Structure formats: structure tokens, C-alpha cells
Amino acid sequence: MSGQLRHFLRDDDLNHEEQRQVLELGMKFRQDRHYHTPFAGPQAVAVLFDKPSTRTRSSFSIGVAELGGYPLVIDQAGSQLGRGEPVDDTARVLTRMASAIVWRTFGQDRIEAMAANASVPVVNALTDLFHPCQILADFLTIAQFRGGVDALPGKTIAYLGDSANNMANSYLMGGATAGMHVRLAGPQGFLPDARIVEEAQALADRNDGSILVTTDPLEAASGADCIFTDTWVSMGEEAEYAIRSKPFWDYQVNERVMAAAKDDALFQHCLPAYRGKEVTASVIDGPQSVVWDEAENRLHAQKALLTWLIGQQSDDQTLLA
Numbered sequence: 001m002s003g004q005l006r007h008f009l010r011d012d013d014l015n016h017e018e019q020r021q022v023l024e025l026g027m028k029f030r031q032d033r034h035y036h037t038p039f040a041g042p043q044a045v046a047v048l049f050d051k052p053s054t055r056t057r058s059s060f061s062i063g064v065a066e067l068g069g070y071p072l073v074i075d076q077a078g079s080q081l082g083r084g085e086p087v088d089d090t091a092r093v094l095t096r097m098a099s100a101i102v103w104r105t106f107g108q109d110r111i112e113a114m115a116a117n118a119s120v121p122v123v124n125a126l127t128d129l130f131h132p133c134q135i136l137a138d139f140l141t142i143a144q145f146r147g148g149v150d151a152l153p154g155k156t157i158a159y160l161g162d163s164a165n166n167m168a169n170s171y172l173m174g175g176a177t178a179g180m181h182v183r184l185a186g187p188q189g190f191l192p193d194a195r196i197v198e199e200a201q202a203l204a205d206r207n208d209g210s211i212l213v214t215t216d217p218l219e220a221a222s223g224a225d226c227i228f229t230d231t232w233v234s235m236g237e238e239a240e241y242a243i244r245s246k247p248f249w250d251y252q253v254n255e256r257v258m259a260a261a262k263d264d265a266l267f268q269h270c271l272p273a274y275r276g277k278e279v280t281a282s283v284i285d286g287p288q289s290v291v292w293d294e295a296e297n298r299l300h301a302q303k304a305l306l307t308w309l310i311g312q313q314s315d316d317q318t319l320l321a
């Protein structure tokens with residue numbers, strides 16, 4: 001292999017042009033699920049889970065199979081990682097067998113350690129800090145409904161709720177990479193880390209986007225092209241359920257929030273959703289909601305991402321021509 005080893009550990013591991021290329025490939029996979037089979041051989045892709053999953057598990061498993069490969073899905077309980085084997089050693093083993101490693105885990109430092117010891121692409125399938133594959137699917141969904149990938153720069157996206165979680169961080173970094181106007185609204189104590197906002201701001205400046213972090217939900221939603229939310233209690237935070245049910249009520253996505261956005265604004269949610277909490281049933285089950293397309297787009301976006309990463313490594317640029 002003469003190309004470059006690339007990982008996707010956080011949204012800004014792809015620059016503006018690379019993100020555009022992956023999303024364009026995603027549109028092609030949307031049109032033809034068997035557009036390309038980079039793993040034909042077949043090669044294995046290790047897909048590891050330290051946390052529960054429905055969409056990520058199914059989209060990577062089915063996606064790898066559709067790319068001609070063999071998904072090797074390993075849960076924490078069934079792996080030596082779950083019994084304390086070092087991440088570095090796990091990486092050294094998997095990298096000798098699999099063509100790529102996909103991992104959902106807790107700390108970002110864990111997936112960074114995996115990548116540091118792997119000679120195949122490593123993909124973040126959600127950490128406490130980022131969920132970058134979800135953002136690719138979400139942007140593919142905007143492209144699907146709003147005139148293609150070239151229509152993404154300049155769009156205004158608003159995320160309401162827990163603005164300190166992995167989804168909020170990924171909207172900041174991914175949206176700034178795309179050249180979008182990214183707005184986050186959440187209560188004090190649940191706003192993004194200043195360092196991430198600073199990094200997103202620098203990216204936004206470079207790509208003609210902008211960043212707004214506010215405690216005012218309607219300021220964020222006003223005139224937005226797409227409204228997003230997520231659970232108020234992320235995986236691993238279950239012990240905080242009682243404290244986390246109170247501060248977010250003003251940030252629930254309901255008809256008042258949707259009325260503040262553009263008339264044709266889309267609603268998206270990474271799922272699983274808790275109706276009556278972060279979003280009302282009237283919105284998520286209503287006419288502006290595109291959450292089922294969004295879930296399907298996990299499949300197309302991740303097939304595109306894996307194809308792109310493998311293409312970089314093998315120096316095969318033909319798909320990007």
C-alpha cells in the first residue's frame with residue numbers, strides 16, 4: 001500500500017474538501033447500495049462495542065457486508081478488553097487481521113490509543129467526546145432533502161439540549177468543517193468545553209461558517225434550516241438521571257421551537273429518542289421530522305467513509321474523480 005493511513009476519530013479528522021468527498025460518495029451509495037465493494041476478497045472489519053447500540057451496530061454490520069467484507073462484531077463482555085487487556089495490545093492483534101477497526105467506547109484517549117497502535121484505519125463509532133459518524137449521516141440527510149452536498153455550506157443548524165455531550169461537540173466540529181452556521185443552546189453547566197468551542201471557531205473562520213453558544217433556545221432556533229436534539233442522559237450517565245431531568249425542560253424541541261425555525265426546517269435526532277422529554281411526539285412524529293431517513297443514512301455515510309479511508313490507504317483515488 002503506497003497511500004496514507006487515515007483515521008476518523010473526531011469530525012475534524014476530515015477537512016472541508018474531504019468531508020465533501022465522503023458525503024458525495026454517501027449520496028452515490030444512497031442511489032445504489034452496491035455502488036462499490038472495496039472489501040471484496042473478502043476482508044474483515046472489526047466492529048467493537050463497549051456500550052449498547054442498535055443503529056451503529058446494524059449499519060456497520062450490514063454496511064461492511066454490502067462493501068464485500070466480513071463484519072467481526074465483538075461486545076465488551078465477550079472480549080479480553082472487557083477484562084482489562086490493554087487497548088494497545090488489542091490494536092496490535094486486530095491490525096494484523098482486520099482491514100479496519102471500528103470502536104464505540106468511553107474515553108477519547110482509548111480510541112486514540114487504538115489508532116496509535118494500528119496500521120489500518122480506526123473509526124470512532126461514538127466516544128464520550130464525539131460521535132462523528134452520526135454527523136456525516138445527519139449532513140447527508142440535509143443534502144438529501146435540501147439540494148445535495150454543495151448546498152450544505154451556509155446552512156444554519158441548531159442543537160438544543162445537553163450541549164456538553166458528544167453530539168453537541170460533533171455538531172460544533174463537523175458543522176464548522178462543513179462551513180455551516182452552528183448554534184448550540186443549553187442550560188448553564190451543560191455547555192461545551194471552552195477548548196472545543198475555540199477549535200470549532202477556528203475551523204468555522206477558515207470555512208466561512210460561524211459558531212453561537214447560548215442559553216437562549218429560541219435565539220438558537222430562530223431561522224434555522226435544521227433543528228437537532230439528543231437525549232438528556234447519555235450512555236454512562238445513568239446515575240445522574242435525577243439531576244439531569246430538571247435543567248433541560250426549556251430546551252425541549254416542541255412546536256414553539258419549530259415555529260421559530262424556518263417554515264420548512266427539518267427535524268433530526270440521532271436516536272434513541274425519549275418522547276415527552278427532549279422532543280415532543282408531535283415534532284418527532286410530525287411532517288418536518290426526517291429521523292428515519294437520518295437513521296438509514298448511517299448505512300450510506302459509513303459505507304462512504306470506509307470506502308474513502310481504504311481508498312486513501314491504497315492510493316486509489318478513482319472514486320473521487
Ligand code: CP
Pocket residue numbers: 052053054055056057126134270271272
Ligand atoms: N444514533 C446511534 O448511534 O444509535 P445507536 O446507539 O443505536 O447505535
Ligand code: NVA
Pocket residue numbers: 126131165166167230231233234235270271272
Ligand atoms: N449522546 C448519546 C448519543 C447516543 C447515540 C449517548 O452518548 O448516549
